[in-house]
Amino acid sequence: MSKIGYLGPKGTFTNIAVSQAFPNNELEPFSTIPSCMDAVKHEEIQYAVLPWENAIEGSVNLTIDYLVNQKLTIVGEIIVPIRQHLMVHPQNRDCWESFEAVYSHSHAISQCHQYLYKHLPHIEFSYKSSTSAAAKHVKENPEQRIAAIGNELAASEYGLDIIKHDIHDFDNNHTRFVILSKQATDLEVKDSNYLGDRTTLMITLPTDHYGALHQVLSAFAWRKLNLSKIESRPMKTGLGNYFFIIDIEMKYDQVLIPGAITEIEALGCKVTTLGSYPYYGK
Numbered sequence: 001m002s003k004i005g006y007l008g009p010k011g012t013f014t015n016i017a018v019s020q021a022f023p024n025n026e027l028e029p030f031s032t033i034p035s036c037m038d039a040v041k042h043e044e045i046q047y048a049v050l051p052w053e054n055a056i057e058g059s060v061n062l063t064i065d066y067l068v069n070q071k072l073t074i075v076g077e078i079i080v081p082i083r084q085h086l087m088v089h090p091q092n093r094d095c096w097e098s099f100e101a102v103y104s105h106s107h108a109i110s111q112c113h114q115y116l117y118k119h120l121p122h123i124e125f126s127y128k129s130s131t132s133a134a135a136k137h138v139k140e141n142p143e144q145r146i147a148a149i150g151n152e153l154a155a156s157e158y159g160l161d162i163i164k165h166d167i168h169d170f171d172n173n174h175t176r177f178v179i180l181s182k183q184a185t186d187l188e189v190k191d192s193n194y195l196g197d198r199t200t201l202m203i204t205l206p207t208d209h210y211g212a213l214h215q216v217l218s219a220f221a222w223r224k225l226n227l228s229k230i231e232s233r234p235m236k237t238g239l240g241n242y243f244f245i246i247d248i249e250m251k252y253d254q255v256l257i258p259g260a261i262t263e264i265e266a267l268g269c270k271v272t273t274l275g276s277y278p279y280y281g282k
């Protein structure tokens with residue numbers, strides 16, 4: 001049976017995603033995104049499930065930036081609805097309005113900025129590696145006047161009381177979680193709705209070719225390949241140097257996508273296929 005790693009500790013949104021996709025497998029929490037990817041690379045686990053993009057806050061840069069230097073493939077994606085709740089140690093449930101700090105993952109705090117600004121304007125933000133790491137911290141420090149933002153699973157896992165439900169600023173809040181593997185395998189995810197297929201490419205443009213991005217996009221456009229995302233990330237080699245992450249709403253085929261890649265490479269671009277995979281949601 002495959003062993004699946006995920007960003008832990010128990011009670012993260014990633015935990016919800018991995019339990020949905022792999023209900024009968026052995027699950028192993030990792031405390032950071034890179035350590036979870038490394039475990040797949042070293043074959044200690046077969047798959048890693050990691051956050052990729054949130055509808056309110058955007059991409060999870062650490063996952064993208066660490067993935068592009070690994071020889072790992074995206075073999076599937078799970079889309080999970082996200083509801084953020086404010087939770088406290090049960091001993092402190094009556095004095096939460098005078099709290100000093102709120103702990104969570106930076107994405108979770110960003111998803112609740114309007115709520116926090118309006119209802120807890122003086123509260124400090126303290127960042128943790130995940131929402132459940134924040135919940136665990138609140139549980140372990142009852143003497144501190146602190147709260148956490150996370151989901152119901154984290155509240156029950158760490159025995160916290162939810163004092164405000166649904167504090168995220170926008171209702172249509174979903175996160176994409178990617179399933180990473182060392183080999184490109186056909187993965188079947190049970191108990192979730194199959195929603196479609198995607199192919200994710202990483203493209204680096206030549207520095208001396210003016211208009212290269214326009215030509216890259218044209219290679220997709222005239223083939224009527226539907227792009228659902230284009231995002232630039234810094235190469236970390238200096239200001240103005242970027243690579244692009246592009247999602248095509250289609251499974252890798254034998255004609256259109258290889259044709260577009262050949263055309264783009266002829267412009268002097270470097271193209272890496274990060275994966276071609278089905279995506280699922282509830």
Ligand SMILES: O=C(O)C(=O)Cc1ccccc1
Binds near residue numbers: 013015131175
């Ligand atoms: O903190 C969590 O609960 C996670 O699962 C990590 C995460 C990070 C960014 C967006 C969504 C989930």
